Amino acid sequence: MRVFLTLLRREWLAYVYAPSMYWVVVIFLLLMGTSFGMMVHILAEGAATGSVVRMLIGESLFFWLAMLMVVPMITMRQFAEERKLGTVETLLTAPVGDVAIVLAKFSAAWVFFLMLWLPTAAYAWLLARISPESAPIDFSALMTSYIGIAAMGAFFIAIGLLASSLTSNQAVAAVITFAVLCGYFFWGFMPQFGRGVQLQEVGRYTSSLMHMLEFSRGVLDTRPLVFYLSVTLFLLFSTVKVVEAQKWRS
Amino acid sequence: MISVKHLTKVYHGHKAVDDVSFEVERGEVVGFLGPNGAGKTTTMRILTGYLAATGGDVKVAGFDVVTESLEVRRRIGYLPESVPLYPDMRVDEYLRFRARIKRLPSRRLRSMVGEVKERCGLQGMGRELIGRLSRGYRQRVGLADALVHDPELLILDEPTLGLDPNQNRQVRDLIGDLANRHTILLCTHILPEVEKTCSRVLIINQGRIVASDTPEQLKLAQATGHRIRVQVKGPASAVENALMTLPHVQSVTVLKDGPWVDARVESAREIDLRSNVFDLVVQEGWLLRELREDNWSLEDVYLNVTGLPNKSGREIQP
Ligand SMILES: Nc1ncnc2c1ncn2[C@@H]1O[C@H](COP(=O)(O)OP(=O)(O)O)[C@@H](O)[C@H]1O
Numbered sequence A: 001m002r003v004f005l006t007l008l009r010r011e012w013l014a015y016v017y018a019p020s021m022y023w024v025v026v027i028f029l030l031l032m033g034t035s036f037g038m039m040v041h042i043l044a045e046g047a048a049t050g051s052v053v054r055m056l057i058g059e060s061l062f063f064w065l066a067m068l069m070v071v072p073m074i075t076m077r078q079f080a081e082e083r084k085l086g087t088v089e090t091l092l093t094a095p096v097g098d099v100a101i102v103l104a105k106f107s108a109a110w111v112f113f114l115m116l117w118l119p120t121a122a123y124a125w126l127l128a129r130i131s132p133e134s135a136p137i138d139f140s141a142l143m144t145s146y147i148g149i150a151a152m153g154a155f156f157i158a159i160g161l162l163a164s165s166l167t168s169n170q171a172v173a174a175v176i177t178f179a180v181l182c183g184y185f186f187w188g189f190m191p192q193f194g195r196g197v198q199l200q201e202v203g204r205y206t207s208s209l210m211h212m213l214e215f216s217r218g219v220l221d222t223r224p225l226v227f228y229l230s231v232t233l234f235l236l237f238s239t240v241k242v243v244e245a246q247k248w249r250s
Numbered sequence B: 001m002i003s004v005k006h007l008t009k010v011y012h013g014h015k016a017v018d019d020v021s022f023e024v025e026r027g028e029v030v031g032f033l034g035p036n037g038a039g040k041t042t043t044m045r046i047l048t049g050y051l052a053a054t055g056g057d058v059k060v061a062g063f064d065v066v067t068e069s070l071e072v073r074r075r076i077g078y079l080p081e082s083v084p085l086y087p088d089m090r091v092d093e094y095l096r097f098r099a100r101i102k103r104l105p106s107r108r109l110r111s112m113v114g115e116v117k118e119r120c121g122l123q124g125m126g127r128e129l130i131g132r133l134s135r136g137y138r139q140r141v142g143l144a145d146a147l148v149h150d151p152e153l154l155i156l157d158e159p160t161l162g163l164d165p166n167q168n169r170q171v172r173d174l175i176g177d178l179a180n181r182h183t184i185l186l187c188t189h190i191l192p193e194v195e196k197t198c199s200r201v202l203i204i205n206q207g208r209i210v211a212s213d214t215p216e217q218l219k220l221a222q223a224t225g226h227r228i229r230v231q232v233k234g235p236a237s238a239v240e241n242a243l244m245t246l247p248h249v250q251s252v253t254v255l256k257d258g259p260w261v262d263a264r265v266e267s268a269r270e271i272d273l274r275s276n277v278f279d280l281v282v283q284e285g286w287l288l289r290e291l292r293e294d295n296w297s298l299e300d301v302y303l304n305v306t307g308l309p310n311k312s313g314r315e316i317q318p
């Protein structure tokens, strides 16, 4: 446990020290700020149809851009950078289990991802201040949205971590992750456009778009949470296996 | 401490290490030599558990490097060839991080980090950013990391690579100090360093062990005869031929032509030809400016067993 915490601290500090991570924060805040600005605009025009949280999160193009773009930027360095610097050699020859290493890298990335969302809570506060209505924002919907974002974020980060363990080139890791995430996102339209009842059913169960729409409506369904938890664990397990297999590689 | 039996490592069908076996006893300081690409780094990576062997049986302190890897890694301090470090960390921060993940108890952390910094000449460098350190200081940080958990076995892959002669000397002295407390497997190209610090030498060439003994024994075993070095002023070919005609001469190698002919004369093991050469020079009326024994050095042994040409110069066999 002490070793895990030491590794986690190191991984966390690596984010804090990295100048590139400030760009990630900036890009993220720009995207979510745009999403917020558009929502305020719609509200001001009185053209709002759905709930406020849904406009900000589930239905917003900028929300999805943030999810798809920011995760690859967070995860790309994880293993790729260690390989490039060669520090993977000192790391893996220290008396530390591969599981602890993978979990520490995952946890640090996930915590960083969650921290990004903290400022968005300020949007709700800001809206409550400027809006003439008494309760413009549904706080329970905001909470379920955050839970959904945390679960989906874990899954996305696990994808990025696996990609990063496969290469020593950060850019390659980022591109793979972005491609996979985009593919997964568009798969989410399957319930509408898929042919056949079964495909639609699978689509409904796995569609991140559908999940997010539900979460941002204030519905806390455990099925997507279980889905994200299990695929995340599976991906982390695969990453551990990849790291182990690299000892045998050529 | 180390037991390697029939170790083989194949990369893409290329045998980097081929049926290597050797033992290192506790307390020994073993020099691991060989040309670039001989398989030294590969062997060390297998010992530290970074790479898995294709075949063979490797144990460190009685633990198998594959099935009991954590136990093995606890006991090893490893300095990889490229000295990989995190550029964004400070020296103290890095050493504390490494000490913790190597499970050094908290109460010893502060004193051990202080101690290894002192031993490696890093006093006052604790706040420096590793990314800004010079090559020599990076090497010291790498060494301090290898030492920080007080391991039984040190595995050092070319610790003096890329250092200037001064830094080289400091690292060599440090390794000399360490030899008293640790078992060391030291890979290097600096042969005088090995001759001074190592109790035994392993020479590997093209993935195979070609020599393993104390430096003295290796020199004795490899030395085919008694060698002397002579510098004579006279016509080169005449000097060469005259030297060849001396009794018991096995070979004459002219190392340098010119007005002063510099030659190496080798005879059977017990025969010292120096007085005969002197007589010859007097008799021919040449001039003599050097006449000395030229014993086998570790370098000669190394060049001989790795099959590289034995220094430059023409060689004439009688
Ligand atoms: N990761 C690798 N993949 C393929 N070949 C390698 C790899 N590492 C080393 N080799 C090859 O294995 C041989 C031994 O290399 P190495 O152990 O680094 O030698 P040394 O450390 O003695 O210079 C060389 O021919 C080298 O090209």
Ligand SMILES: [Mg+2]
Pocket: B037, B040, B041, B042, B081, B157
């Ligand atoms: Mg090497």
